[in-house]
Amino acid sequence: xxxxxxxxxxxxxxxxxEVESQLMSxxxxxxxxxxxxxxxxxxxxxxxxxxxxxxQAVQYxxxxxxxxxxxxxxxxxxxxxxxxxxxxxxxxxxxxxLYRLAAADVRVPKPxxxxxxxxxxxxxxxxxxxxxxxxxxxxxSAEEAREYYAKILADVVKMLCAGLIHGDxxxxxxxxxxxxxxxxxxxxxxxxxxxxxxxxxxxxxxxNMRRYFGRFAPELLATDYGKEIWAxxxxxxxxxxxxxxxxxxxxxxxxDVDELMTVIDDVREEEAERRAALSGxxxxxxxxxxxxxxxxxxxx
Numbered sequence: 001x002x003x004x005x006x007x008x009x010x011x012x013x014x015x016x017x018e019v020e021s022q023l024m025s026x027x028x029x030x031x032x033x034x035x036x037x038x039x040x041x042x043x044x045x046x047x048x049x050x051x052x053x054x055x056q057a058v059q060y061x062x063x064x065x066x067x068x069x070x071x072x073x074x075x076x077x078x079x080x081x082x083x084x085x086x087x088x089x090x091x092x093x094x095x096x097x098l099y100r101l102a103a104a105d106v107r108v109p110k111p112x113x114x115x116x117x118x119x120x121x122x123x124x125x126x127x128x129x130x131x132x133x134x135x136x137x138x139x140x141s142a143e144e145a146r147e148y149y150a151k152i153l154a155d156v157v158k159m160l161c162a163g164l165i166h167g168d169x170x171x172x173x174x175x176x177x178x179x180x181x182x183x184x185x186x187x188x189x190x191x192x193x194x195x196x197x198x199x200x201x202x203x204x205x206x207x208n209m210r211r212y213f214g215r216f217a218p219e220l221l222a223t224d225y226g227k228e229i230w231a232x233x234x235x236x237x238x239x240x241x242x243x244x245x246x247x248x249x250x251x252x253x254x255x256d257v258d259e260l261m262t263v264i265d266d267v268r269e270e271e272a273e274r275r276a277a278l279s280g281x282x283x284x285x286x287x288x289x290x291x292x293x294x295x296x297x298x299x300x
Contacts, residue, residue, distance in 0.1 A: 001192050006045045007032065009116060016043065016120075023131060028187060033131075036120060041112065044119040095119060097164055097189040104162040105240070106155045127178040131230065135171035135212060145216035151180045152209050153225055156202075159242045160233055164189040165198055169205035171212040193235070199230055224248040 010016045030212050032043045098111040110122035124132040167190040176180045192198050206226035214221035223246035232238040256291040
């Protein structure tokens with residue numbers, strides 16, 4: 001096929017030998033099947049911000065660290081330079097996540113490089129060597145559903161141990177390769193420790209998978225792996241090989257409202273006293289007491 005304009009520099013530099021076909025075109029990017037160093041690989045061409053429909057939600061970006069102070073200030077002020085840097089940071093998020101997760105033995109496409117907004121990565125194939133389908137496009141047996149769900153759970157545990165949450169995991173973001181499920185599409189990857197919505201997004205990811213695989217193996221619908229895994233993570237007891245049960249005991253104890261209100265009132269009083277001290281105000285009687293003490297001291 002005719003070489004797309006965005007891929008021409010990679011062809012000129014010898015990183016791509018041939019462009020075979022377009023694999024898909026989505027709201028975030030176009031994906032092409034290419035030949036690179038004698039292998040079939042994918043080239044994911046990210047669309048420019050003005051062409052993309054997916055909004056870079058602040059909820060996903062919370063907790064991502066920006067080491068360059070000038071760049072972070074510009075991003076916060078939303079200057080033209082800052083918006084450009086924000087765009088680049090968003091694109092780099094998927095690349096960084098792929099490298100981190102591949103190193104953590106999570107089944108994701110192996111990345112080969114990121115050049116000028118183009119991500120070269122592993123081509124995911126099925127048992128026949130064809131392009132692997134998304135989970136949403138396949139029908140599973142109950143046994144396959146249980147097996148693949150277990151693999152997905154093992155991968156989300158490894159991801160969490162590596163400090164990341166997919167943030168948008170569903171049957172549309174998992175390919176079914178010859179060796180099982182492969183997690184894809186990670187531009188919105190969430191920092192587990194630095195994002196206030198991390199727990200909610202993690203449980204949503206796991207619940208999406210539970211509902212999908214539960215179509216084929218209904219007993220999976222009764223599991224609660226999301227809360228179990230997160231509880232282990234919060235306690236510092238989660239490891240890549242942690243043994244999971246799928247059960248979680250919810251806290252059903254009632255809240256003592258009177259005790260809670262007492263704590264709130266105490267905090268309010270302490271804050272009022274702190275503010276009064278900062279403003280130079282004193283409680284009634286303090287000046288009088290001080291004068292009495294000085295008079296008694298002078299008499300002595």
